[in-house]
Amino acid sequence: MSSYRPLPSWIPWIGLLLAVVVFVWQASRFWFYTIDDAFISYRYALHWAQGHGPVYNLGERVEGYTNFLWVAILAGFIKLHADPVLASKIIGLLTGIGTIVFLFNLGQRIRPGSLFVALSPLLTALHWIFASLAFPGPFITKLIRTIYCAAALIISCCFLLPLPSRDSMPESK
Numbered sequence: 001m002s003s004y005r006p007l008p009s010w011i012p013w014i015g016l017l018l019a020v021v022v023f024v025w026q027a028s029r030f031w032f033y034t035i036d037d038a039f040i041s042y043r044y045a046l047h048w049a050q051g052h053g054p055v056y057n058l059g060e061r062v063e064g065y066t067n068f069l070w071v072a073i074l075a076g077f078i079k080l081h082a083d084p085v086l087a088s089k090i091i092g093l094l095t096g097i098g099t100i101v102f103l104f105n106l107g108q109r110i111r112p113g114s115l116f117v118a119l120s121p122l123l124t125a126l127h128w129i130f131a132s133l134a135f136p137g138p139f140i141t142k143l144i145r146t147i148y149c150a151a152a153l154i155i156s157c158c159f160l161l162p163l164p165s166r167d168s169m170p171e172s173k
Contacts, residue, residue: 015117019104041070
């Protein structure tokens with residue numbers, strides 16, 4: 001028998017709000033930092049938005065990027081006259097917040113009212129690497145962020161899922 005008692009319903013929501021505030025604060029420390037590799041993608045996107053196709057130098061058809069979708073998204077923003085550096089930073093900030101909200105929702109579905117529902121997003125937001133990877137960099141940076149988020153979700157699931165009891169285990173013959 002478990003002694004699990006749900007927290008008052010407002011506590012996990014306070015945890016989510018605190019996690020978003022902490023993430024935005026952490027991310028603000030990296031706002032003015034842009035890895036130089038990001039400018040390779042910006043140049044490809046600029047030429048594509050200008051109608052020259054995804055090329056680094058006009059007249060040369062060489063693929064020098066490893067993030068086609070990211071270049072396509074940035075080309076769309078450049079076509080809308082947006083600054084690609086600012087657009088990519090805002091996208092990074094929003095995806096970071098989205099990851100934190102996703103963690104919260106996952107916890108609410110698995111174990112509503114649990115302390116882990118509030119702690120998982122907060123612990124993720126507190127990690128400075130998670131915040132630093134929300135901003136533009138080489139493709140590998142985006143890949144590492146994806147791997148980190150997946151690992152955080154898997155670890156959260158391990159803590160949120162109740163362990164099976166002996167009664168629920170199938171009998172061996």
